[in-house]
Amino acid sequence: MEQQTPPSTDARPAQQGSTKVIFAAIVANLGIAVAKFVVAGITGSAAMMAEGIHSAVDTGNELLLLVGEHNAAKKPDARHPFGYGKVVYFWALIVALSVFTLGGGLSIYHGVHAIVHPESLGDPLWNYIVLGVAALFEGYSWNVSRLELNKVKKPGSNLWQAFRASKDASVFTVFIEDSAALLGIIVAVAGIGLGQWTGNRYFDPAASIVIGLILVGAAYMLARETGALLVGEAMGDDQTTRLRAIFDADPQIDKVGKLLSMQMGPDQVLLTASVQFKRGMQIDAVEIAIARLEQRVNAEFPEIKQIYFESGALRSSWRRADASQPANPSVD
Template sequence: MTEATQDNRTTSSQKVIYAAIAANLGIAVAKFIVAGITGSASMVAEGIHSAVDTGNELLLLLGERRGARPPDRKHPFGYGKSLYFWALIVALSVFSLGGGLSIYHGIAALQAPPPLEDPMWNYVVLVAAAIFEGYSWNVSRKALNAVRKPGTTLWQAVRASKDASVFTVFIEDSAALLGIAIAAGGIALGQYFGNPYFDPAASILIGLLLIGAAFMLARETGALLVGESIDPDQLAALYALFRREPALDTVASLRTMQLGPEDVLLAASVQFRRGMRIDEVEQAIARLEAAVAAGHPAIRHVYFEASALRAVLH
């Protein structure tokens, strides 16, 4: 991976995060102000949601910065997985703070629902929130589309993405837009039927939505944190590349592990042809490393198992 590629990825990820911070911070303040005026439980839930999202984006920025640190003695493969760790913390905060508090507040409001008030300011803030969240969502969508394979859906692009910053913001913003719709629906139904229980019920639904989003984030970031491989198509292309090398008799296995959004480790278990001189083996390894770097720039570490060389030397 070239420095230009790394810089482009970092710039794209940070643009997504900064857009989300700007949207969520302003929206959170507005939602809490209107919730205080109208007493709407669903607006409180939405305010909590936006405030949690703002803190989450700051955690992702921390992960980006820590993940960009160069390798050192204690971390010879670098700090790329720091981003996955902090993205997992984001998932936990969405679950506990966002989902848990929204459900708690909704249940409390169901027990003593506030009287119905004029909902005009609720709608004004929700419309503004939808505009800002929509902008942030679109920025993350474009970042996903930039790496999405032809013929795949946006959800498949999320599942395949190794950039936790981008897919975390995308999932959060998708949940935020759905939450806005639920809050608006709860307020509107409460006014239409003259029933104060619709609004706190909407708060509980928003909490359940956030818990679902948290599980989704935890599953994606957890898989990357424990060492996910590259996707099957890339792995198949890698096998084809190795099998084209005439110096190899067999390619037993190619094992990969994602160390960061654009940082992959490859361990190759191969068999060189018997009778080759050591300089011929070295040339074959150099050809393979060059081909891997050209076709798969994210693979920054290539290792050949010792058994491959022992068979040649004996």
């Protein structure tokens, strides 16, 4: 299908909100991971070891997200004329696989190993102290990502719906990781506490397995969302409806056909529009109408960087104009 030449494309602007979320998560997870491993070695807690693995994996994942953010800011070139925005989705998918294998898999393995070869636990006081401090840091990081998600949350919706609506993989990845981390801390405290209270050595490794299952669930959610964006997810139904209203309201358009969109990055969308202009319009009038539509769309959807108009509808309008006004030919 032939298309109109798109407007010029600038490089993807820096995602200041995304970078802030990632750095907050790195600061929270790095120190916590070291403390958890030290205490796990002292007390022999399988749940604490699982938490240490979780925090260490999360720290590495945030570094991968930073790589994605850096590469996504590259300017379009001949090999990638639409830019590098989808690089963020690629690295977010790698993070999801990391959470599944290194986080969930190792936590479950360590829990099973501790059940088969149970060990006596030492004084759990330091476990509680480190987990309490970890909850504060993870809560801070979680709140930073929550505030970013609130920017795309619709009135009356919840954070889960905002997560599904967000196109910024760095933000929603940190949000899901931190949510899983907070749940993991609760499970670890419960496992260690029940083991101490009952004297049953199996509560602690069972908590490690539960933490692993939480991470597997988080990995599945991240893989589903980032995978959909990576292969070319469209804008939401609400946005498409608003776009159609903009085209329908233009006085020079007779009919609006398909409006097809593709997310090319957290703040970059490609749009193709099949529209039927008024009968008998000349080339200059069509160009003015296109420029007007581009301005109106960009005013409401600044993330739409390219708009393509289906050439069949344009040629049809110009041919009708040629037939009705043969003395003033238009370009076909």
